[in-house]
Amino acid sequence: xxxxxxxxxxxxxxxxxxxxxxxxxxxxxxxxxxxxxxxxxxxxxxxxxxxxxxxxxxxxxxxxxxxxxxxxxxxxxxxxxxxxxxxxxxxxxxxxxxxxxxxxxxxxxxxxxxxxxxxxxxxxxxxxxxxxxxxxxxxxxxxxxxxxxxxxxxxxxxxxxxxxxxxxxxxxxxxxxxxxxxxxxxxxxxxxxxxxxxxxxxxxxxxxxxxxxxxxxxxxxxxxxxxxxxxxxxxxxxxxxxxxxxxxxxxxxxxxxxxxxxxxxxxxxxxxxxxxxxxxxxxxxxxxxxxxxxxxxxxxxxxxxxxxxxxxxxxxxx
Ligand code: FAD
Numbered sequence: 001x002x003x004x005x006x007x008x009x010x011x012x013x014x015x016x017x018x019x020x021x022x023x024x025x026x027x028x029x030x031x032x033x034x035x036x037x038x039x040x041x042x043x044x045x046x047x048x049x050x051x052x053x054x055x056x057x058x059x060x061x062x063x064x065x066x067x068x069x070x071x072x073x074x075x076x077x078x079x080x081x082x083x084x085x086x087x088x089x090x091x092x093x094x095x096x097x098x099x100x101x102x103x104x105x106x107x108x109x110x111x112x113x114x115x116x117x118x119x120x121x122x123x124x125x126x127x128x129x130x131x132x133x134x135x136x137x138x139x140x141x142x143x144x145x146x147x148x149x150x151x152x153x154x155x156x157x158x159x160x161x162x163x164x165x166x167x168x169x170x171x172x173x174x175x176x177x178x179x180x181x182x183x184x185x186x187x188x189x190x191x192x193x194x195x196x197x198x199x200x201x202x203x204x205x206x207x208x209x210x211x212x213x214x215x216x217x218x219x220x221x222x223x224x225x226x227x228x229x230x231x232x233x234x235x236x237x238x239x240x241x242x243x244x245x246x247x248x249x250x251x252x253x254x255x256x257x258x259x260x261x262x263x264x265x266x267x268x269x270x271x272x273x274x275x276x277x278x279x280x281x282x283x284x285x286x287x288x289x290x291x292x293x294x295x296x297x298x299x300x301x302x303x304x305x306x307x308x309x310x311x312x313x314x315x316x317x318x
Pocket of ligand 1: 147197200201237238239240263264265269286
């Protein structure tokens with residue numbers, strides 16, 4: 001009998017899109033305190049301090065300036081400016097590549113660069129190009145995050161365009177989508193960098209697996225394709241079954257530890273992240289910063305009932 005994911009997940013993911021609930025939650029001082037478990041701060045300085053600590057602990061990082069679903073092009077300009085400033089700060093850190101990998105990366109969301117506005121694909125591509133050029137100068141990689149399934153085709157078109165000019169640009173494939181095994185086959189070629197995750201949005205059964213077992217099984221099929229391919233797989237998961245399978249598949253495919261990486265989110269399974277580094281693996285921590293943390297935070301609550309209990313207890317002061 002397949003296990004359903006967290007029964008509150010659909011409600012939390014719907015709340016992640018609700019402006020009214022967003023207003024209520026973001027005005028609570030208490031929520032802000034809890035958010036720091038997943039988001040080290042609102043300012044670039046806070047993000048850079050966290051980056052330094054993580055790099056000193058042997059981790060690679062990918063920083064996301066929080067923001068999605070903008071309503072006009074000037075907001076996209078602000079996002080671009082935030083990334084350019086962050087990349088200047090990266091350059092000042094003077095961090096060198098490790099075994100062919102860049103320890104520093106930025107993760108961008110095309111929705112924050114204008115993708116859903118009229119003429120948005122072109123606008124998002126133009127904005128992403130500006131960030132990629134600055135990242136090249138700063139010695140940073142760029143990853144294009146995956147959002148809900150209605151954006152997948154457009155995102156992959158933009159990534160293909162970007163890779164003509166900036167071949168190291170990576171993107172994300174979501175194992176819960178039925179299409180993803182085929183996308184993995186298409187994108188497992190030489191030089192490609194693919195982050196594989198389970199997927200964090202509320203998707204209908206027509207396009208996505210719904211049970212935990214089906215999503216994990218799809219993840220493992222996709223992971224095997226990427227490991228047997230010629231690119232650089234990035235295994236974004238906290239799931240112990242997936243982490244151990246990744247290591248087994250890498251060995252079977254003749255990859256050494258520098259030819260793939262494990263990725264986890266800031267504040268989640270921190271001790272395991274350190275243990276994996278001690279085991280000789282490359283581990284990249286995804287580190288979000290900025291004021292616009294609401295959607296990101298709600299998706300983290302939706303992933304794990306224990307986070308919700310922790311959050312509700314704090315709200316009622318127990
Ligand atoms: P799960 O089965 O959800 O979790 C396995 C175990 O990990 C849990 O039992 C628990 O111990 C721990 N765990 C998982 N989540 C949490 C949590 N929130 N709090 C505390 N413990 C937890 N999704 C997208 O749709 N697009 C993206 O671009 C994207 N980028 C990502 C980048 C990174 C680096 C990571 C790690 C995830 C990203 N995700 C993205 C989110 C991803 O799709 C999943 O929603 C998320 O990683 C949970 O799936 P899991 O594989 O960790 O397994």
